[in-house]
Amino acid sequence: MHREKIDNVVKHISQVILGKERQIRLAVACLLARGHLLIEDIPGVGKTTLAHTLAVVLGLQFQRIQFTSDLLPADILGVSIYERESGRFRFHPGPIFSQVILADEVNRATPKTQSALLEAMEEHQVTAEGETRPLPEPFFVIATQNPSNQIGTFPLPESQLDRFLMRIELGYPDAGAERALLQGADRRDLLPKLTPCLLPEELAAAQTAARAVHVSGALLDYLQALVDYSRKSPDYVSGLSPRAALALLAAARAWALMEGRNQVLPEDLQAIVPGVVGHRLFVARDSTRINGAAVSENLIEAVPIP
Amino acid sequence: MNAVKERLHPGQVGWLLLALTLVTLPHVERLPWWVTLLAVMLLAWRVYITWHALHMPPKWLLFIIAGGTVGGIYIHYGRLMGRDSGVTLLVVMLALKLLEMAALRDAMVLVFLCYFLVITNFLYSQSIPTALYLLVVVWVITATLIGFQFRQQQPGYRYQFRSAGFMLLQSIPLMLVLFVLFPRISGPLWGMPQDALSGTTGLSDEMSPGSVSKLLTSDAVALRASFRSEVPRPNQLYWRGPVMWDFDGYTWSASRLGNQLQREVERSGTPIEYTVTVEPHSRRWLFALDLPTRAPAPARLTGDFQLLNPTPVTRRTRYEMTSSPAWRDNAELSNYERQRALALPGRSNPRTAALAERMRKNAVDDRAYANAVLSMFRTQNFYYTTTPPLLGGNPVDEFLFSTQAGFCEHYASAFAVLMRAGGVPARVVTGYQGGEINYVGSYLTVRQADAHAWTEVWFKDSGWTRVDPTGAVSPNRVESGVASAVPQSESLPRQLRGEYEWLQRARMTWDSVTNTWNQTVLEYTQERQFQLMERAGIDNVTWQKLATVMFMLATAITLAVGLLMLVRLRAQRPDPLVRAYARFCAKLARHGVTRHPSEGPVAFSRRAGTMLPAMREAIEQISAYYVELRYGPTATDAGVKDLMTRIRALPAP
Numbered sequence: 001m002h003r004e005k006i007d008n009v010v011k012h013i014s015q016v017i018l019g020k021e022r023q024i025r026l027a028v029a030c031l032l033a034r035g036h037l038l039i040e041d042i043p044g045v046g047k048t049t050l051a052h053t054l055a056v057v058l059g060l061q062f063q064r065i066q067f068t069s070d071l072l073p074a075d076i077l078g079v080s081i082y083e084r085e086s087g088r089f090r091f092h093p094g095p096i097f098s099q100v101i102l103a104d105e106v107n108r109a110t111p112k113t114q115s116a117l118l119e120a121m122e123e124h125q126v127t128a129e130g131e132t133r134p135l136p137e138p139f140f141v142i143a144t145q146n147p148s149n150q151i152g153t154f155p156l157p158e159s160q161l162d163r164f165l166m167r168i169e170l171g172y173p174d175a176g177a178e179r180a181l182l183q184g185a186d187r188r189d190l191l192p193k194l195t196p197c198l199l200p201e202e203l204a205a206a207q208t209a210a211r212a213v214h215v216s217g218a219l220l221d222y223l224q225a226l227v228d229y230s231r232k233s234p235d236y237v238s239g240l241s242p243r244a245a246l247a248l249l250a251a252a253r254a255w256a257l258m259e260g261r262n263q264v265l266p267e268d269l270q271a272i273v274p275g276v277v278g279h280r281l282f283v284a285r286d287s288t289r290i291n292g293a294a295v296s297e298n299l300i301e302a303v304p305i306p
Numbered sequence: 307m308n309a310v311k312e313r314l315h316p317g318q319v320g321w322l323l324l325a326l327t328l329v330t331l332p333h334v335e336r337l338p339w340w341v342t343l344l345a346v347m348l349l350a351w352r353v354y355i356t357w358h359a360l361h362m363p364p365k366w367l368l369f370i371i372a373g374g375t376v377g378g379i380y381i382h383y384g385r386l387m388g389r390d391s392g393v394t395l396l397v398v399m400l401a402l403k404l405l406e407m408a409a410l411r412d413a414m415v416l417v418f419l420c421y422f423l424v425i426t427n428f429l430y431s432q433s434i435p436t437a438l439y440l441l442v443v444v445w446v447i448t449a450t451l452i453g454f455q456f457r458q459q460q461p462g463y464r465y466q467f468r469s470a471g472f473m474l475l476q477s478i479p480l481m482l483v484l485f486v487l488f489p490r491i492s493g494p495l496w497g498m499p500q501d502a503l504s505g506t507t508g509l510s511d512e513m514s515p516g517s518v519s520k521l522l523t524s525d526a527v528a529l530r531a532s533f534r535s536e537v538p539r540p541n542q543l544y545w546r547g548p549v550m551w552d553f554d555g556y557t558w559s560a561s562r563l564g565n566q567l568q569r570e571v572e573r574s575g576t577p578i579e580y581t582v583t584v585e586p587h588s589r590r591w592l593f594a595l596d597l598p599t600r601a602p603a604p605a606r607l608t609g610d611f612q613l614l615n616p617t618p619v620t621r622r623t624r625y626e627m628t629s630s631p632a633w634r635d636n637a638e639l640s641n642y643e644r645q646r647a648l649a650l651p652g653r654s655n656p657r658t659a660a661l662a663e664r665m666r667k668n669a670v671d672d673r674a675y676a677n678a679v680l681s682m683f684r685t686q687n688f689y690y691t692t693t694p695p696l697l698g699g700n701p702v703d704e705f706l707f708s709t710q711a712g713f714c715e716h717y718a719s720a721f722a723v724l725m726r727a728g729g730v731p732a733r734v735v736t737g738y739q740g741g742e743i744n745y746v747g748s749y750l751t752v753r754q755a756d757a758h759a760w761t762e763v764w765f766k767d768s769g770w771t772r773v774d775p776t777g778a779v780s781p782n783r784v785e786s787g788v789a790s791a792v793p794q795s796e797s798l799p800r801q802l803r804g805e806y807e808w809l810q811r812a813r814m815t816w817d818s819v820t821n822t823w824n825q826t827v828l829e830y831t832q833e834r835q836f837q838l839m840e841r842a843g844i845d846n847v848t849w850q851k852l853a854t855v856m857f858m859l860a861t862a863i864t865l866a867v868g869l870l871m872l873v874r875l876r877a878q879r880p881d882p883l884v885r886a887y888a889r890f891c892a893k894l895a896r897h898g899v900t901r902h903p904s905e906g907p908v909a910f911s912r913r914a915g916t917m918l919p920a921m922r923e924a925i926e927q928i929s930a931y932y933v934e935l936r937y938g939p940t941a942t943d944a945g946v947k948d949l950m951t952r953i954r955a956l957p958a959p
Contacts, residue, residue: 263939265908265933266906304904
């Protein structure tokens with residue numbers, strides 16, 4: 001039941017973002033696992049379009065926040081303004097009070113502003129002027145980020161990267177997809193024509209179903225073996241945290257649901273490892289075995305399935 | 307994939323270099339300096355090659371180095387066989403082997419040679435520190451060997467040390483069996499190489515001024531003795547060694563007399579029973595307290611009560627002894643003996659001869675004369691020192707009339723010369739006097755520094771009688787040892803001086819441990835082995851019997867340990883479902899489709915299905931079934947059995 005609907009979602013997004021089905025599926029799995037998504041790539045490969053399409057297709061309320069170096073926390077969270085008529089301060093909610101937030105170029109803002117967003121992501125609520133206000137459900141942040149080596153960026157610290165369930169890279173399209181892109185209409189023009197293919201209740205139900213996917217002891221053995229290897233191998237700066245292990249499990253469940261299975265297989269875990277592990281595991285400088293790009297492939301290669 | 311030809315991991319090379327360095331380290335002081343230098347250079351070369359991932363040097367270069375070194379060793383030692391040259395050769399060849407060690411197989415050879423080098427260390431020293439050090443080395447070598455079982459991913463030093471330690475612990479029962487039961491066959495095959503014993507210190511068969519005091523600086527143990535009952539008083543502890551009859555004016559020497567008969571001696575007092583363990587000293591004497599009653603086999607008791615071993619004492623020797631504390635020599639002195647006991651070289655020491663003549667005239671008899679000489683030593687300005695002035699051509703004259711300072715050999719020599727010049731037969735006895743009681747192990751340790759010389763004079767009424775002229779000058783020497791007899795300013799081994807109590811205690815404990823080690827481990831000879839077996843109920847022990855028992859026990863232990871490991875393995879055995887799947891994968895592997903350890907079951911089934919289209923359906927079914935059982939919510943034993951049947955039904959290639 002969920003599988004067809006989700007497949008439909010993926011199909012619709014794939015009409016806009018060409019040749020990136022794998023990344024799209026990862027993004028959807030991330031959403032189903034109630035995690036936030038970080039898309040990291042150079043400008044112009046369709047980060048914003050993917051985020052926007054995702055929101056539209058899922059039928060969610062969408063807000064885009066363009067991060068700049070002078071963006072202030074209040075610009076995101078909202079601000080209280082004095083009203084002369086009533087003689088009181090009234091809170092004007094910021095763009096964060098929305099179901100899908102596209103935080104565009106999140107690493108262009110100052111760390112202070114970044115952390116305001118990331119706190120909201122973690123707690124699903126905003127505290128401003130002494131009052132705590134809940135954020136809408138579902139609440140899903142898609143942040144895009146330029147590679148940190150570009151000029152004028154404040155790279156997110158590791159602790160904040162950890163808040164994102166997944167990080168994906170889009171990469172250049174292959175020749176066929178690019179040709180289709182060049183021949184077809186402007187992608188952004190397609191956006192208004194898209195219709196939601198999932199009702200909010202259906203999304204909530206799918207999220208609940210994802211949590212109920214069965215995980216056997218054998219799979220946990222495998223998961224622990226992966227985590228354990230990342231901690232013991234000298235190839236990594238530091239191993240995966242328990243939070244990362246939880247993230248792996250949640251994402252693997254969502255992936256299994258998308259595959260139409262009621263139990264998680266090692267393959268499901270392997271499929272989401274690149275998204276979940278990429279921004280959490282750093283290759284040690286003196287490691288001769290791995291070059292930075294292939295972290296997750298090497299992790300999967302190195303650990304036998306018990 | 308050929309594991310033996312695989313290139314080495316830099317970590318593995320590092321381990322090997324460490325093991326090699328550690329095992330060669332004790333040899334360094336014994337190797338010619340140029341061999342050490344060469345070995346270090348070769349080692350450094352290998353490190354450089356590994357560090358920069360360079361190629362090995364060409365074969366011809368290694369040949370030249372090897373040839374040159376063999377020539378050098380031949381020139382240095384005069385031969386290639388034997389202990390020293392053999393070890394040197396081995397060390398050099400090991401270092402050279404490093405430079406052609408490209409593959410794992412070469413490294414294995416090196417590791418086993420390292421084990422062999424461990425054994426060669428025991429050719430030089432068998433002390434406890436050596437044994438402990440080599441145990442650590444064996445641990446490191448084993449850890450190195452364990453590292454070789456891994457390919458590119460090294461397991462880390464902790465794992466290697468832990469496994470190696472565990473393996474060594476497992477081998478303890480086997481080691482004990484081999485130690486206790488391995489037949490001790492004495493013969494050239496088992497003996498030490500010919501040049502194994504050189505440079506051991508001890509008394510010599512000659513005594514000249516300065517020869518005994520030279521031993522004073524040595525704290526090496528000469529012998530240890532444990533007594534059945536109480537340790538005799540210090541003034542009874544005269545350990546009799548070489549007896550010297552001949553004097554050439556400067557040097558006393560112990561050339562043997564002709565065939566001597568056993569002298570009749572009237573013994574009195576409670577016999578002292580004790581066991582002596584004498585350290586090797588490359589001479590034939592065994593030491594015993596005055597006066598030995600019999601000789602331990604195969605030694606012989608001479609007429610002047612020396613214990614002579616048929617061959618030089620080149621290994622630690624242990625024997626039971628009985629001595630009488632008091633005796634009276636009854637036998638007559640033969641003409642030949644009297645002649646030798648009175649002989650003095652013609653023109654030497656004229657002033658001494660004159661003095662002797664004068665003093666003998668004033669004395670009533672021989673005994674009174676001897677007493678007069680002793681009281682001269684006592685009353686005149688003679689003093690006892692470990693650093694006496696050098697003496698020239700007429701040493702006794704110089705000693706008696708000008709320097710008047712000397713060590714025991716000066717007094718013994720001067721006294722004997724005076725006696726002979728006065729017509730009283732006299733001879734010099736060398737040996738050890740005193741010793742230190744080890745309260746920890748309750749035995750007596752006698753060191754080279756306890757070396758002593760005294761005289762024996764022949765009186766008509768009492769025959770050969772011991773007279774210690776040193777006692778007249780310095781009674782302390784006899785009563786409480788050298789340390790109390792010489793001034794504080796003179797250098798002595800630290801052991802002999804008074805010291806902190808804890809230090810003394812620690813030293814005694816250590817000596818006691820060493821003694822136990824010597825007595826039980828190193829002196830575990832064939833004789834004691836047989837005794838032990840007889841006590842264990844094996845009659846008529848032969849080495850064949852020992853070997854049989856040893857092999858039986860060793861086999862039993864190996865089997866027991868093996869069984870234990872098997873049981874543990876069984877406990878760790880994966881559950882039947884996993885085994886079934888492993889079997890499935892093995893079967894497909896025989897068809898040519900091998901599952902990568904990290905390949906998931908679905909992915910593998912898909913790949914195998916496309917590669918083996920004929921079996922595709924069965925493969926997919928089995929995989930789906932396995933996935934359901936292993937990762938699904940329900941797994942039943944019946945399901946596993948069913949799966950097993952399906953896997954068995956798969957056709958073999």
